[in-house]
Amino acid sequence: MKTSQRIQKMGEPALLKYYPLVSEAQKKGKKVYFLNIGQPDIKTPAGFLDSVNCIDQEVLSYQAPEGIIELRQAACDYYRRLGLHYDVGDLFVTNGGSEALLFTFIGICNAGDEILTAEPLYSIYKEMAAATDVNLVGFKTYAEDGFALPAAAVIEAAITPRTKALLMTNPGNPTGKVFSREEIEVMVKLAIKHNLYLISDEVYREFVYDSQDYLSPAQYDELAQHFILIDSISKRYSACGARIGFIVSKNKTLMNQLKKLVQMRLSVSTIDQIGAVSLLKLDGDFFDGVLKEYTCRREIVYAALQEIPGVICKEPRGAFYFMAKLPIKEASHFIEWLITDFDYQGETVLLSPANDFYLNPQDGADEVRIAYVLNGEDMKKSMEVLKHGLAAYEKAFPEQCK
Template sequence: MLSQRINKIQASPIRKLYPYAEEALNRGIVVYPLNIGQPDIKTPEEYLSAICNFDEEVISYANSKGIPQLINSFVKYYNNYEINFNSDDIIITNGGSEALLFTMLTLCDVGDEILIPEPYYSNYNSLAHIAGINIVPITTNAESGFSLPEKSAILNLVTSKTKAILITNPSNPTGKVYLKDEINLIREIALEKNLFIIADEVYKEFVYDGLEYISFAHFKDIEDRVIIPDSISKRYSACGARIGCIASKNKEIMKSMLKLAQSRLAVATLEQVGAANLINVPDSYMEEVKTEYCNRRDLVFNALQEMDGVICKKPSGAFYIVAKLPVVDAEKFAIWLLREFNVDNETILITPAENFYATDGLGRDEIRISYSINIESLKKAMNILKEALKVYPNKK
């Protein structure tokens, strides 16, 4: 008999259709992956060069908190955004996922609750189950561009068990960017109800259309209740490096989280060495990457706008878009694409959006598209989706 904990953890909705994709590949079908946020942008050479120049004779354990040069590089990185963390405010983690798990375990007891706008990054569910906490959704929808509801609607969700609000800004999966009014709304609720704010801002580099990125760490009156789980994965196209951090001005939280960091010993030494050198990547790298993603966003959005029955608002950040399709069940549609449909022996792998929602029944006719692959592939992928929707038999 296995644990209830493991039985409650769902398979990744982003990865669970891989067997169907593998079947298609084995039949000689080209599959364009629109399902996962794996950038195809080249990782900066600064990362690999630092590892190649590592000259210690022994690869020893790093400090559980992280190596000093990486911590200091994060301090400098945040200072560039006018966020004044110091070295005591940062702990290095095995990617952003460990940072999120450590945060949940530190803030919450079993049975406590965290509010999260839905749809949300599906891996939050797994982390919450591991921590034994409950996610309470703040429902948003495609028709409104996934804007937050009125303050009263959010306040009605707060109970004696509520410990925090988790905000992903820009959002995965929607690409929604929360601007000043919505940031202030969450800030006010956190102050009124004595809640923590978990600010997942890993896509902060990718804010388009001239919008201003605002961090919860910019507000002095909530600095003791803001925890930022971060990662180098997306901004530097270094998902496999598995380097992240937790940052907070709350000394008690950081002291407590260090115990969790010590329990897993240390983050890999060489990966930290490589990541520490990323602070030396020139600004031109990020400017070019941001421009490239913006162009990809425009291509995908414009293509979706031309498809009959598709509903979506233009996302302003990250590299994802959630679209409502004229189909009854997006998962069945996704499987049909891989098993039964192709254009010139090519098809697409998409992510059904239902598992990004906590509310039963929502998102069943929606998909998340990641536009982290190159422009030419995206053009072909969007044409495949357009042609598929014309002939799919189980439409609304």
């Protein structure tokens, strides 16, 4: 029996690729630091489970497909604190930011339509595009200049009659890039000039370092009919398992159509929605503490990477990832070898090969993404492991090194 061409076009799930090897290594007693995935170790605020424990329902029923009103209202209040004015009719609760993205792709594109975005990109966008017959088109950005956007003319040259949307990830995964006001304005102007949607994936909104102002296309009233905000509580409140996200837009025609998709999947988890209400009510103190912790981790990793010969990276300004060039030719081979053949004092690290974050898998072959999602002590140890790993790899495979 055949499977669809659509599903065959989708890549191997990158997240799962190394797990059988990791589980073998763990069985042999090796400790593995997981720096390959954006799963923070910060405690989920207690309010989540407190609210869940107080649920007084005899039947765990479906909820309104758009999401429970308490959560939609709490989201509007949260946006209001950021200076953004949405009402409950402007947003749906989704199963994570992932479902918000998927529904957006389905809702705005016909088969063969294009969505234009910066590379490197969040790898799951590629799978979403393949699953929805969308062509993802990239324009390159580079570590050397902090992943700055190219000139507007370069982005504009990639717009075709099939382009339906510009997609920006701010702050960026895997780059840690935070868009400047000028860059946001480039995207806003292009979206309006070419009558495109502008999708802004802001799931890392609160992770912005060095006292930068957080800016969003959401602040541009003239963009309102073009703008779609993708949001999630996963990273912001360290609640990845709660599976709560939002799709937000003031475009009523779009939201009326998207209603069909939220109705199709009936409901988002009742328990997760009730827990999430308490998270969205948390004030700035919570984020201040989290930001301090991540700032410290970022400094630890940056200092350690600078000490390792041949490693090239810039300090990221947002999210919790480093993109680093290593003095090797094939990061995917190195990453696998770290798990299967290497340990430093019984420990090793799992990293992400950066070619997952490019449309052409030949790109980024010598780069890795490091997620600084573990506590400072563990980040220090894992950087030590990486340093020794690179030295040992050079001895074992000189032809694979630069």
